[in-house]
Amino acid sequence: MDELTRAVVQLEENQVIEIVRxxxxxxxxxxxxxxxxxxxxxxxxxxxxQGEYYLPDLIMAGEIFNSILEVLRPIMAEAKTRKLGKIVxxxxxNDIHDIGKNVFKGFAEANGFVVHDLGVDVDPELxxxxxxxxxxxxxxxxxxxxxAFDSIKDTIERIKQAGVRNQxxxxxxxxxxxxxxxxxxxxxAFTRSAAEGVxxxxxxxxx
Amino acid sequence: xxxxxxxxxxxxxxxxxxxxxxxxxxxxxxLIPPEEGFWVSSYAGYSVADVTYDYSLMAAAWEKAFDDFPxxxxxxxxxxxxxxPMFEFAGITQFALAGKDGSxxxxxxxxxxxxxxxxxxxxxxxxxxxxxxxxIVPRRCRELAKPYPVNAIAFSKAFLEFLNWLEFWGKKAxxxxxxxxxxxLAGGFTEAPIDFLMDHLRGFKELSLDLRQLPKDTIIxxxxxxxxxxIKWATIGSRPATFPPIFIPLHFAPFISPRDxxxxxxxTFRKLVYSLVELGYSVxxxxxxxxxxxxxxxxELPKGKVIAQFETMxxxxxxxxxxxxxxxxxxxxxxxxxxxxxxxxEEYTKKLIDEAGAGGxxxxxxxxxxxxxxxxxxxxxxxxxxxxxxxx
Ligand code: B12
Numbered sequence: 001m002d003e004l005t006r007a008v009v010q011l012e013e014n015q016v017i018e019i020v021r022x023x024x025x026x027x028x029x030x031x032x033x034x035x036x037x038x039x040x041x042x043x044x045x046x047x048x049x050q051g052e053y054y055l056p057d058l059i060m061a062g063e064i065f066n067s068i069l070e071v072l073r074p075i076m077a078e079a080k081t082r083k084l085g086k087i088v089x090x091x092x093x094n095d096i097h098d099i100g101k102n103v104f105k106g107f108a109e110a111n112g113f114v115v116h117d118l119g120v121d122v123d124p125e126l127x128x129x130x131x132x133x134x135x136x137x138x139x140x141x142x143x144x145x146x147x148a149f150d151s152i153k154d155t156i157e158r159i160k161q162a163g164v165r166n167q168x169x170x171x172x173x174x175x176x177x178x179x180x181x182x183x184x185x186x187x188x189a190f191t192r193s194a195a196e197g198v199x200x201x202x203x204x205x206x207x
Numbered sequence: 208x209x210x211x212x213x214x215x216x217x218x219x220x221x222x223x224x225x226x227x228x229x230x231x232x233x234x235x236x237x238l239i240p241p242e243e244g245f246w247v248s249s250y251a252g253y254s255v256a257d258v259t260y261d262y263s264l265m266a267a268a269w270e271k272a273f274d275d276f277p278x279x280x281x282x283x284x285x286x287x288x289x290x291x292p293m294f295e296f297a298g299i300t301q302f303a304l305a306g307k308d309g310s311x312x313x314x315x316x317x318x319x320x321x322x323x324x325x326x327x328x329x330x331x332x333x334x335x336x337x338x339x340x341x342x343i344v345p346r347r348c349r350e351l352a353k354p355y356p357v358n359a360i361a362f363s364k365a366f367l368e369f370l371n372w373l374e375f376w377g378k379k380a381x382x383x384x385x386x387x388x389x390x391x392l393a394g395g396f397t398e399a400p401i402d403f404l405m406d407h408l409r410g411f412k413e414l415s416l417d418l419r420q421l422p423k424d425t426i427i428x429x430x431x432x433x434x435x436x437x438i439k440w441a442t443i444g445s446r447p448a449t450f451p452p453i454f455i456p457l458h459f460a461p462f463i464s465p466r467d468x469x470x471x472x473x474x475t476f477r478k479l480v481y482s483l484v485e486l487g488y489s490v491x492x493x494x495x496x497x498x499x500x501x502x503x504x505x506x507e508l509p510k511g512k513v514i515a516q517f518e519t520m521x522x523x524x525x526x527x528x529x530x531x532x533x534x535x536x537x538x539x540x541x542x543x544x545x546x547x548x549x550x551x552x553e554e555y556t557k558k559l560i561d562e563a564g565a566g567g568x569x570x571x572x573x574x575x576x577x578x579x580x581x582x583x584x585x586x587x588x589x590x591x592x593x594x595x596x597x598x599x
Binding site: 054056057059094095097098099102103147148178180181184 | 313
């Protein structure tokens with residue numbers, strides 16, 4: 001395995017940053033560096049799914065990705081890194097929880113998605129108008145409380161009414177979501193894990 | 208119901224619960240829905256905002272539920288909607304109160320912000336009481352952070368309201384005993400030391416990073432320093448007794464590795480339970496989220512003194528692994544009580560009793576604290592199914 005990829009998988013933050021700096025100095029193209037990190041992130045997700053890594057490790061991976069971005073940002077602008085797709089992400093109306101949403105966001109970005117984060121307690125109208133402007137492939141809705149089930153359904157109803165439902169795939173995430181909730185609310189997919197969520201999003205892009 | 212009937216009913220219910228806790232077979236499986244006040248208030252037609260500010264409305268909502276669902280064997284935690292006035296006097300910034308804070312209409316919500324930094328561990332460890340009082344409280348309570356005497360006045364107001372609130376619920380418990388024969392399950396409240404550190408000091412993301420970035424020893428010492436205060440928290444205002452038990456919701460465990468659990472979570476939590484039991488208390492622990500990876504540890508807890516409530520758990524497995532040590536409680540899926548049917552509820556209730564009820568040591572409950580959308584008709588079916596299949 002590539003040295004950088006391995007450092008990412010092992011969540012060695014300092015080592016990762018050191019290698020990224022060194023590669024930059026050597027003139028390695030940014031897209032190359034990002035791709036090697038992305039492969040590492042994918043392996044982290046794999047380890048999480050297999051029960052070898054735990055949530056603190058995923059959170060750490062998200063942090064490392066942010067540090068990498070900080071180093072790369074100055075040169076990022078002109079580089080054309082491969083992007084998998086765009087996700088509009090929000091915690092639904094009447095729910096202000098964002099730990100889970102943010103873990104998913106960090107991990108989705110680390111895996112090559114562009115995430116447009118609308119924050120918490122988000123009005124369905126804002127989600128609809130953002131879909132129209134940003135044209136994402138995927139909409140991710142997060143909720144932690146069962147009290148927000150109605151908000152999920154309302155949001156999806158509004159997306160339908162606005163006539164953009166068939167332009168996006170909708171995934172719902174958070175501890176209380178289930179197959180039943182997915183069917184009842186009219187979403188396309190559900191997950192209770194950020195790593196699985198990223199995997200599902202990749203599949204949704206292809207379907 | 209006259210007082211004599213109520214007394215008899217009270218005794219019947221308490222005995223049912225105690226027998227189950229002591230791993231014996233009661234007359235039937237006790238039924239205790241995990242209700243903290245959010246659902247009963249919507250059932251009685253009040254908003255959460257109403258009952259947060261008017262305790263007597265909160266109590267009235269519970270009483271309506273007692274009338275309509277006499278199969279309940281206890282009110283789980285009737286005071287967990289908390290006190291709006293007390294929070295306002297103190298100027299609590301971390302809790303979004305339902306109806307007051309625009310973003311939290313239906314249930315109170317916690318704003319996930321960290322109020323202790325990673326370099327403050329040593330200060331916490333050297334004197335937790337001083338650190339929490341002088342550093343954390345002002346960071347979390349707007350009014351208490353203001354200069355003297357505004358802070359002192361705010362403190363007195365909040366404290367008086369706290370006493371009011373305590374007295375109100377103390378009296379209610381007595382009244383419910385005499386009028387409805389209805390016991391209150393939670394006799395006191397505390398947390399595992401590392402959960403306190405996560406919930407109230409560092410925050411979820413920050414403590415997760417600490418696990419990877421700080422020496423383990425720092426976190427262990429912090430938990431040890433907090434332990435005496437966690438014991439004190441439980442014993443303040445509650446008398447040692449087999450019933451009611453001390454309520455301990457558990458938060459961080461399901462999200463961490465077995466190794467972190469073993470080294471950082473379990474030792475001080477185990478000590479907490481043993482200390483309380485040695486003082487004459489019993490406990491109900493709520494293993495929130497998925498405890499499957501750590502299930503076997505529960506076998507180390509004192510036999511017959513602990514009710515273990517589960518959110519996500521294969522109850523058959525729990526019965527086999529730890530059913531001879533702790534009383535199992537749980538875990539009808541919340542979804543069923545919102546979208547289910549009579550048949551599905553009956554089927555699941557029967558399944559739970561078959562899997563976990565044999566020989567006693569089981570309390571029927573649901574997996575999540577109720578929000579406002581539980582369907583009263585489905586609640587009725589659940590009560591009937593528990594009596595039908597749960598009678599020994
Ligand atoms: C920790 C916790 C607390 C702590 C929070 C501490 C802190 N510093 O943040 C404290 C003690 C403050 C607390 C308070 C309360 N809590 Co609480 N709490 C929890 C607990 C145990 C864990 C929540 C958590 O932080 N999870 C960690 C995150 C990372 O997980 P997650 O959100 O599920 O996200 C993951 C996935 O779902 C996914 N994901 C999330 N969003 C998305 C989005 C997309 C698009 C994708 C793809 C994936 C994805 O990725 C994440 C990583 O894998 C849950 C139990 C549970 N099962 O979740 C109860 C729980 C949420 N709490 C509950 C309750 C009732 C309360 C209180 C009302 C209690 C009270 N009476 O005061 C209060 C206030 C409500 C609140 N939480 O705001 C109930 C809610 C019940 C319901 N009907 O909805 C729960 C479910 C407990 C239970 N079993 O009943 N709580």
